[in-house]
Amino acid sequence: MTARSIDGAACGAEVEAGLTSRIAALSADGVVPHLAVVIVGDDPASQVYVAAKERACERLGIQSTRVDLSSDCTVEEVSATVSNLNSDPDVNGILVQSPLPDGMDEVSITDLIDPAKDVDGFNAANLGRLVQGDVSGLLPCTPAGVMQMLEFAGVKISGARAVVLGRSRIVGMPMALLLAQKGADATVTIAHSRTQNLAEVCREADILIAAVGRAEMVRENWVKPGAAVIDVGVNRIDDESRESGTRLAGDVHPEVAEVAGALSPVPGGVGPMTIAMLMSNTVRASELQS
Numbered sequence: 001m002t003a004r005s006i007d008g009a010a011c012g013a014e015v016e017a018g019l020t021s022r023i024a025a026l027s028a029d030g031v032v033p034h035l036a037v038v039i040v041g042d043d044p045a046s047q048v049y050v051a052a053k054e055r056a057c058e059r060l061g062i063q064s065t066r067v068d069l070s071s072d073c074t075v076e077e078v079s080a081t082v083s084n085l086n087s088d089p090d091v092n093g094i095l096v097q098s099p100l101p102d103g104m105d106e107v108s109i110t111d112l113i114d115p116a117k118d119v120d121g122f123n124a125a126n127l128g129r130l131v132q133g134d135v136s137g138l139l140p141c142t143p144a145g146v147m148q149m150l151e152f153a154g155v156k157i158s159g160a161r162a163v164v165l166g167r168s169r170i171v172g173m174p175m176a177l178l179l180a181q182k183g184a185d186a187t188v189t190i191a192h193s194r195t196q197n198l199a200e201v202c203r204e205a206d207i208l209i210a211a212v213g214r215a216e217m218v219r220e221n222w223v224k225p226g227a228a229v230i231d232v233g234v235n236r237i238d239d240e241s242r243e244s245g246t247r248l249a250g251d252v253h254p255e256v257a258e259v260a261g262a263l264s265p266v267p268g269g270v271g272p273m274t275i276a277m278l279m280s281n282t283v284r285a286s287e288l289q290s
Contacts, residue, residue, distance in 0.1 A: 003256070003263040004153075006230070008145075011152040012276035016060060019283050023061055026286055033286040034063040035093040035119065035278075036085050040078060040104070041071030046097045056275050062282055065091070071101050078104065079112055086114040092289055093119035093282040107169075116289060119281040122170065130177050137288070138281045143175040145273030146209060146230050147184070153262050155207060155228040162186040163202050165218065165251070166211035171232055175209055198222075210251035218252040226261035232270050 026033060035057055039050050050066060057064035067081055078096070085094045094117045100106050110118070115125035121140035129137055150157060162179045166172035167190050179186040191201050192212075202208055202222040210218050211232035223229060233251030250266030257263050264270055 003260040006149050006153045006262050006264040008149060008264060008269040008272040011149050012272040015148060015276040015280060019060060019279060022283050031286055031290050032063050033282050034091050035282045036065040036067060036091045037095055037097060038067045038081055039097040040069045041101050050097055052275055053278060056279050060279055075104055078109055082112045092286040093117050095120045117285055119278055119285055130174055133181055135181060138285060140174045141277040142171050142232060142270060142274045143178050145270060145277040146175060147178050149264060149273055158185040160186045160206040161204055162207040163189045163191055163205035164209045165191050165202060167192045171211040212251050214251055215249040216253040218256060220255040220259050223256050223259045225259050228262040229256060229260045230264045231266050234266060
């Protein structure tokens with residue numbers, strides 16, 4: 001068995017195509033969706049991510065504003081920047097690019113963002129709505145993107161046994177909530193570094209979401225034959241065969257493709273979908289504010 005690839009770029013293009021008419025309707029009412037991205041410091045990966053978000057905005061006709069702050073700025077400066085964007089009626093969506101410099105509490109800064117403009121979906125108010133089963137607002141982009149990918153690939157979720165490997169507030173926990181919500185109806189296990197017999201737990205899954213941040217941790221014998229596997233991990237590892245000396249690797253080892261029924265690639269899987277869902281959240285925020 002060789003797993004079929006779940007193409008995140010194709011799925012993301014489908015999501016973006018569905019936004020076109022909604023953006024046009026907003027424009028007819030005099031509203032141009034406007035996303036503001038705050039980037040603190042010069043982390044190379046952050047620069048790449050923000051550039052990809054800017055290109056997506058340009059494709060769709062969404063206004064994009066980038067606010068660059070130096071790595072030695074203070075928490076007060078970041079907070080003041082967020083406050084100014086909160087009060088700007090022309091800005092519909094705000095995100096503060098992760099990671100932040102050492103010493104800055106990302107959770108505290110995220111919670112400063114107006115929940116109505118929190119297009120990353122990480123503000124406590126938006127996460128709280130998700131806990132209550134309300135999925136009508138701004139959802140965390142990566143978990144929401146994974147749900148779209150599963151639907152795009154025709155993966156049956158209702159009644160399936162799902163295992164989420166990782167329990168972060170950004171991916172693991174909201175992912176579990178989305179899979180278990182009414183309408184999705186999976187039976188969900190959250191696994192992590194303290195889970196006993198971890199490989200056995202993962203091997204029971206019809207749907208396995210790997211979001212632990214450890215390169216190629218999930219091996220062939222961790223996966224149930226025919227399972228759908230979504231690899232959320234993006235890790236840079238040494239590779240002397242590459243001119244750069246490194247390559248990108250997911251949390252799932254390539255050998256899993258010989259066992260799984262469907263597998264998302266890295267790169268080209270969850271990454272494009274996360275950006276597509278950010279665009280979707282920006283449009284949704286604009287609609288709700290209008």
